[in-house]
Amino acid sequence: MGQGTPDGPVERGAVAGRIPLAVVVVDAAGLVSHWSVGARRLFGWAKGEAVGRPVGDLLPVHGAIPEDHERYGAHDGLGPDLETSLDRRIAYPAAGRARLTAPGPRGDRADVLWWAYPLAGPGPERLLVLAADAAPSAGAEEGRREARAGHGGRAERVAPGFAPHTDFPGADELAGRLPEILPGMSVGDSSRIVAQVLELGYPVLEFSHHDRVPVTPDWGVARRAERKARRERAERVAAHGLPAAGPDDEGEDLEYAAVRERLEFLNEVSGRIGSSLDLSRTITEVSRAVVPRFTDVAGTYLREQVVAGEGFPEGPPDETTLWHRVAVEHTDEPGRWDDVVPVGESMPFPAHTPFFQCMTSGDPVLVPRITEEMGNAIASQFEKRDIRPLINHRSMLVVPLKARDVVLGFMILLRHRERPVFNDMDRVTGTELAARAGLVLDNARMYTYQESVADTLQDSMLPHIEPRMSGCDIATRYLPGTLLGRVGGDWFDSVKLPGSRTALVVGDVMGHGLNSAAMMGQLRTAVQTMAALDLPPEQLLRNLDDLAQRLGEHYLATCLYAVYDPIAGELRLANAGHIPPVLVRAGDGRSELLDLPTGAPIGVGGVPFESVRVRVAPGDRLLMCTDGLVEVRGEDIGVGLATLTESAAHPAASMDDACDAIIRALNAGGARKDDVALLMARLNGIPGEHVAQWRFAPDPSEVGRARELVRGQLRAWSLQELADTAELLVSELVTNVVRHSRSSRVDLRLVRSRALTCEVEDDDHMLPTLLSAGPDDESGRGLRVISALAAEWGTSRTNHGKTVWFELPLPTR
Structure with a gap:
């Protein structure tokens, strides 16, 4: 294991050992429900004396369980701010250290390390406490003397902590043997507790500011398989005349395990983020990936251009750059952060803040503890909202979210006072985590930007039709394709004609994507121009076919063109390879597919078009749509047309309700994959x-x-x-x-x-x-x-x- 000094880490031999653990379970009332043999040896209370007593009378676990510090005065190093109720206990693992008067006639001072895990489930158990003597064996005491010698006689700092992963050599033993020390518990209850412990993390000893070594739990007797493996390894060494393994070998294993823990945590987080290209969902995934395992509070800020979908931000940020708060994830009580730092707020950050330093340098900023002075400086940005109670005296790490060397945003990570402060290894871990999150966010940002461009293009090409025209009311719907891209070639339109008439048109360019959308825009413009010339429907389609052939050989589209004369009470329609319209009669509610000459699609060339006159009455409804509404792969289109005809005849409170009802009926199973254009006109007539x-x-x-x-x-x-x-x-x-x-x-x-x-x-x-x-x-x-x-x-x-x-x-x- 590497030992740390104020000037940096120093490579030394590892200190390895196995530590007996005391196991205590506390119920919701704050009473001890389980007390292991190790707990009796460490704290001196027999099981009969401990079970059923308030846990505050027995254990010096600050910040994790209710405790009466006036009654328990035999330990030091504990602050006065103790919790008073299990209902207010912290919702994350806690760890600490205390010196106690050891049981026995000598009354030695014991150096106790402890880890507390909150439990959730149907059973009465609400807190699990693991505790151990920091020097349980001669081997460990020898290691401590080596540590002191390596630092000029100064005692090495030893503190408990958590490793947020369960894949370590002792995980199976912890999972297998912890239930043995929970007497009187059912298999289901013990399995539930073990699963929660392994999910939250396993105990580690922090020997310096830089290194953590996992604690392999031991209940005093090595497992038979381990004893056999050690004996066989010693026999092989002796047979080949090799030197015995020294402490450096074990140290390398422990150091490798510590690094592997970080890498496995990052790998696990990487697997949890990026499951979607939706920007807001990606932000939520990134925030929840680090809380509570790596930090207790995570606030994510993005540049305003990224949130607005305006493309890649240009130029470095400065004091005028607006940062949009997009997520705040925390383990505090619900609502505590909402009023002070609400999601959705935009704000700049001045140069004296660590956030400005992070976003301009692109490097992480580590603040071991936020001082009163720094807290005041940060709070000045929040006007009348006092953020100091939420941040003062907490450890903070600010990491940039970058892509292609451009800062897209940053994350503010805070740890509660009871938790170990961020250290240099946390800085490296946080930086790597932010780098991976930045790439995922950039992918989501690019997808959001491209989707915004596609939507803008589609909206710019589709008309904004007035709901009331001369002699008729119109309702429309456009639905982008669900799988084939949001940009398509379907369109609808209406054109005012002389004589109080109205031209109604629906078209569908074959294919999808930007090329189809561009062709759709050209054809729609041509239809508007020729409709204004008051050309007969068949002549308009003839001219449109000629135009498509001049534009290119791949220009193919279907089109249905109708002219409604409200004074004469007449429809005149022509079809170019499109599905027929539906006419709903107001008199008897009967609906029918109009029998029109089909014609060839626009762009085929050399095919004549014909028009048909249909008499209509006031109140009749004309329904025109593209084939995406009625066509389902693997199913005959006749089934969709029959459903369309039937659903169009159902009465509705309004035109919009009628359109929505038709879409629901045709997309009941979610099988629609193509884009859809729908136009419904109520033919009111003019008396x-x-x-x-x-x-x-x-x-x-x-x-x-x-x-x-x-x-x-x-x-x-x-x-x-x-x-x-x-x-x-x-x-x-x-x-x-x-x-x-x-x-x-x-x-x-x-x-x-x-x-x-x-x-x-x-x-x-x-x-x-x-x-x-x-x-x-x-x-x-x-x-x-x-x-x-x-x-x-x-x-x-x-x-x-x-x-x-x-x-x-x-x-x-």
């Missing part, structure tokens, strides 16, 4: 009494008659508030046709729907343009007036000429 239309001759005298008719119609609809504005705008549009077009007719139509729509149509295909008129110009201001006063306006070509329209919002009653 004939809400439509007024007139035809005028292209004569200046007709302008005044148009104004009078508009004013009279608005009066009949009780919309007098809109009369002045509507009359002015209609006058501008009709005048513009009379003066500047070669039209033989002027058609004017007013439609009262969700807004007041006015359309002026003529047979001249030349579209008017918005001009910038000067102060001396006599014309060019008409469209600017319309642009200023109308809520919306636009122009479009038709088969017979052009239409110029504007909308005015209806007054609120």
Whole structure:
């Protein structure tokens, strides 16, 4: 074992020995329920005298069990702050050292080392205490003399501690023989206690600030197999004339075991973190991996850019860098840290704090004990919240979370006062732990960033459709694929058309990923552009097919395009290889798949498209979706279509509820893997009494008659508030046709729907343009007036000429 000095470790021979253990079990009432033979030898109380007595009368275990220090005055080194109730006991292993008056006539002072384990379970046992004499044998006393000699006569510091792993040469013996010293316990109870002890850690003796040696428990008699092995080893050494093994050999084994314990702990922690690429879950795993085995409190801070998913942070942090507190894990009573250091808070750290030193240097910072002065400096960052009771006099280790030499964050690790302070080996262990956690966090960060980019791309390409259009209500849903990537080629859209009509479209680009999403964006833009030209559905799909072939030979997509005329009560649909829509009749609630010419997918080329007219009634619902909703691998698509048709017919309180019910019905078993686009439109129609239309001759005298008719119609609809504005705008549009077009007719139509729509149509295909008129110009201001006063306006070509329209919002009653 390596011995430590103030200047660093010094290589010396190891001190090895086997230590008899006293075993005591305490129940929830604080009374001794089990008292081993070793406890009688160490503390002097017989089993009959000890069982049933308050444990505070018998043991000097500070901080782990209730104790009356005034009644137990024969030991020193114990502080006055003793626990008063087992309900307030610490929830982690504790260790300590005390000098007692040994039993017997001589009354020697005994140097007692102890380890206390909290127990949980259905039985009455609540605390297990292991204790031992620090010098139980001549061999150990000789080792202590060697230690003193190696340090110039100074006694080597000996303190108890815990090794947080169970894989050591004596683990099997501890597991096998500890139940033998728990008399009167059932096999189940003793096994439960042993399992908890091995999970929390086994006792170690700390001989210096740098080295820990595991205690191999011994109850006075070596196991038969061990005696036989030692005898055989001695015989082989003698037969070959080899020198006997010295203390250095055993020291090397113990030193190897101590290092192996750390490596196995790190390996175990590495296996527990990184099970998910979700950033928040990864942070939680990292925090819980170190509490309570390595530390009692773990606070994790990340740079604001990492939490926000803004990519890799650039440049070194400084005093203005915001650090986001993402997790606080501790063993204190619930809620103790929540109000003072709440998760989710962002804050900078000034240069005088150890946190700033860690995040700027990228090296761990070890503070053996937080002094009052340092505690005041740290507490100044928390405004009116006093954090000093939570941190003062505790041992602290700050370790950076780095990836590619960039500090992504750091962890603040704190140990309670009763626990050994962090040492140099803990610093190395914490640094290695943080390095592994930093890599896992960086992987999660990159995945989160890429997922954010994909979601942003998908959201930017999908339209934000108004829930109410002229003559219809619309609800939509988009669900990304669960396995094939969050970015896909499914889309939906709606386009406002002249004549209070609405174009409804759903498409699906074949494939997944960024290429499909990019193609989807191009096709969606093309559909919007061609729909604004008021092309017939079959002609629009024909043009879209030509465009896809010009873009590339791998551009394939299906598309369903429908135009709803709420005044005529008619749907006009064309299909390009897409699944058919579902129409739910309002009259009898019957739902049906519309029989449409299937057509070939967009991009195949050379295939004609046909359109179909379908009569609809007010209240009918049209459902359009992509095949990801109805198609399941290994199952006929007809089953999904039948389920879609049936679920669409079920009544629902709202359009959104209807969409959700359909998705639940189609994804009941969680078998959906593809992305889904769903569009539902309730076809409300526009009653004939809400439509007024007139035809005028292209004569200046007709302008005044148009104004009078508009004013009279608005009066009949009780919309007098809109009369002045509507009359002015209609006058501008009709005048513009009379003066500047070669039209033989002027058609004017007013439609009262969700807004007041006015359309002026003529047979001249030349579209008017918005001009910038000067102060001396006599014309060019008409469209600017319309642009200023109308809520919306636009122009479009038709088969017979052009239409110029504007909308005015209806007054609120």
